[in-house]
Amino acid sequence: xxxxxxxxxxxxxxxxxxxxxxxxxxxxxxxxxIALEGISLKISDPVPTGHKLALVPIAVGQKIIKHGxxxxxxxxxxxxxxxxxxxxxxxxxxxxxxxxSDSRYLSDED
Numbered sequence: 001x002x003x004x005x006x007x008x009x010x011x012x013x014x015x016x017x018x019x020x021x022x023x024x025x026x027x028x029x030x031x032x033x034i035a036l037e038g039i040s041l042k043i044s045d046p047v048p049t050g051h052k053l054a055l056v057p058i059a060v061g062q063k064i065i066k067h068g069x070x071x072x073x074x075x076x077x078x079x080x081x082x083x084x085x086x087x088x089x090x091x092x093x094x095x096x097x098x099x100x101s102d103s104r105y106l107s108d109e110d
Contacts, residue, residue, distance in 0.1 A: 012036045014055065016068030021052040021084050028053070045083035052084040064089055 011034050013023040022036060028047040033040055039055065047053050052066065058078040063070040072091045078084060 009034045009036060012041070012053075015066060018065055018068045020054065020056050020058055020062075020065045022055050024049055024051055024053060039080070041081040044079065044081045047083045054078045054080050054082050054084055056080055058084075063092075 011024065011026050011028065011032075013025050014036060015023065024047045026049050028034070028043045030043055030045060032043040034043065035041075036055070041053070041055070043053070045053075052064075057080060058064065058074045060074055060077055062074050064072050064074060064084060070092065072089045072093075074084075074088060075090050076088045078088055082088070
């Protein structure tokens with residue numbers, strides 16, 4: 001859970017002060033605790049380099065803010081330190097495709 005301290009770890013990058021997600025600057029592993037801007041995040045999911053994780057709690061339907069702009073909405077509640085990607089985020093502007101949701105990529109012969 002988030003707690004307060006005054007250190008910042010270079011493993012996370014916040015692109016804008018209004019962002020509710022941060023970017024992993026290296027691969028992050030579950031169980032790691034990383035500090036950013038007075039918030040201590042316990043990583044709950046593997047997060048690849050360059051991907052997003054929640055900085056604060058994000059409610060279902062709440063906008064995901066990156067670069068100070070909305071990039072989509074949460075499809076489930078997302079806790080601080082959780083990986084944010086197509087499994088819990090939908091674009092409000094473009095269709096979000098996944099292998100599971102697009103049967104034209106799945107073969108009955110597999």
